[in-house]
Amino acid sequence: MTFPYELFIGLRYTRAKRRNHFISFISMTSMLGIALGVAALIVVLSVMNGFQSELRTRILGVASHIQITGNGNALPDWKSVVNFVKGSPQVQAAAPYIMAQGMLSLDQAVQGAMIRGILPAEEDKVADLGSHMKVGKLTDLKSGEFGIVLGAELAQSLGAGLGDKVVVMAPEGQFTPTGIIPRLKQFRVVGIFQVGMYEYDASLALIHMDDAAKLYRMGDKVSGVRLKLEDLYQAPRIGHELSTQLAAYGSYFVSDWTEQHANFFRAVQMEKRVMFVILTLIVAVAAFNIVSTLVMAVTDKRADIAILRTLGASPSSIMKIFIVQGSLIGVIGTLMGAVGGVTLALNIDVVVPFIEHVFGVQFLAKDVYYISDVPSQLQWADVITITSVSLVLSLLATLYPSWRAAKTNPAEALRYE
Structure with missing residues (x-):
């Protein structure tokens, strides 16, 4: 089974040790930022779903x-x-x-x-x-x-x-x-x-x-x-x-x-949407760090791009190489965040009491909120939506640097090599 050479080169660029370690640092930062944003989105929406379910249960206990x-x-x-x-x-x-x-x-x-x-x-x-x-x-x-x-x-x-x-x-x-x-x-x-x-x-x-x-x-x-x-x-x-x-x-x-009880549920639903938008911005910031990573990678690989062009690689092939490189950062970060977020959301009833015990705090005072435990209800539809948004943002972030790489003039790039 043969793979497109664009995929092979893109993966090789991602794995290779670069001369410029600053590029690797920004790549890792982008990956971790996406992971943290995705995990935070999954956990927060699960908690909001849990509060909504708890509220509904308490209301229907009387109504x-x-x-x-x-x-x-x-x-x-x-x-x-x-x-x-x-x-x-x-x-x-x-x-x-x-x-x-x-x-x-x-x-x-x-x-x-x-x-x-x-x-x-x-x-x-x-x-x-x-x-x-x-x-x-x-x-x-x-x-x-x-x-x-x-x-x-x-x-x-x-x-x-x-x-x-x-x-x-x-x-x-x-x-x-x-x-x-x-x-x-x-x-x-x-x-x-x-x-x-x-x-x-x-x-x-x-x-x-x-x-x-x-x-x-x-x-x-x-x-x-x-x-x-x-x-x-x-x-x-x-x-x-x-x-x-x-x-x-x-x-x-x-x-x-x-x-x-429309006002209760509208308020919770509105809060859930606002939190989704705010936390999606965190993912977007991390995703668009990929832009700076790839821009520097393109500058670092100008000679390689010129050689590939002289060997017959088309501008679209050059573009695909860097799209693969940037998308891999987004995919790995999204998967890390999804796994971490789902794990935390499913075990929040254990994690929160542990944090409260270690730091001696109480997140929800029962005499104020009537709820002593942080509720969580994971919905897979939310997980799919969050991961899809993260992957789309990561893909969009690769387009401009990849387009710039495709526009590289081989003669200009090799003039001082």
């Missing part, structure tokens, strides 16, 4: 994939809605709920909260709250016993613990001859949950749906129905389909988790 509500504050025919949506093969579970505002008080502490009335057995099928209980169980909420489950931050603000009596005040008052008196009901704390999202931990309280119906005088109505899907990423499409189908039965509003 549902799809939420169906009525035109007003109540959904009167919720049982027919549940029966209808359960006929869809993509829907795993459906659970009714009552959502209302309230004031919670314990001794001298008063705190506003969102009160959610649930059916514990059904709620556990559409959300993962049961797995986030710090104290007690979700099933301890029983109809008529007026138990309440508080978020961890909300319980701390009130100074409430398991078994304490908390007064819940509904904003809709009762009209009496002396004026409007708010409806009050005493609830016993039967559990505390912590999902790691301040929005929920500090403002959400759960009670049984029957107790919520009595407190807020909902009767047989509910605020809406929450759905869990087979594939959460299909929520926008399925939500649109359900909205179209339910339009024939009445006025319903269908929303999915991507709409309810």
Whole structure:
């Protein structure tokens, strides 16, 4: 099997010990710069993917994939809605709920909260709250016993613990001859949950749906129905389909988790794109160091280029020789960076604790970020994109020096040899 002589000479130039060691130093610097840039890109995007996944998991621990509500504050025919949506093969579970505002008080502490009335057995099928209980169980909420489950931050603000009596005040008052008196009901704390999202931990309280119906005088109505899907990423499409189908039965509003928490995921996605652009510039700087390497290599090899031209080598062949030389630097640097980045991304749960232990620091304080470990989720699509961009930049960096080498005049190059 024969190889093109351009490839043979290009590889020989790369391996050969040059008279000018400065060229070798710049080549090595370019190679290491590309490797570090590629590795940093892979690790940073993997961490961003991990944070996005962690954020989604925590949000969906409380929120549902799809939420169906009525035109007003109540959904009167919720049982027919549940029966209808359960006929869809993509829907795993459906659970009714009552959502209302309230004031919670314990001794001298008063705190506003969102009160959610649930059916514990059904709620556990559409959300993962049961797995986030710090104290007690979700099933301890029983109809008529007026138990309440508080978020961890909300319980701390009130100074409430398991078994304490908390007064819940509904904003809709009762009209009496002396004026409007708010409806009050005493609830016993039967559990505390912590999902790691301040929005929920500090403002959400759960009670049984029957107790919520009595407190807020909902009767047989509910605020809406929450759905869990087979594939959460299909929520926008399925939500649109359900909205179209339910339009024939009445006025319903269908929303999915991507709409309810759009700002969170847009922010993370924007940060991921910005980090990709910034770190790609690092790779670009390292890749374009290849330009200076090849320019000096062309100057160093002017006599060799002239001899090759006099032996019949075409300008395109000269160009290919230096493209091979420059591309090899980019390929080796990209492969080193890809291997190092993938290895680090897959073992970041070991590397970060080791660094924290050696230097006595903590990257993520649990009391601030609710996440004590740096999450990482490697996506091979990101690795392929990063390596492709790096290889393309490396190839582009070889074009100008190679073009200059092809334009070398043999007579001028050999005049003083």
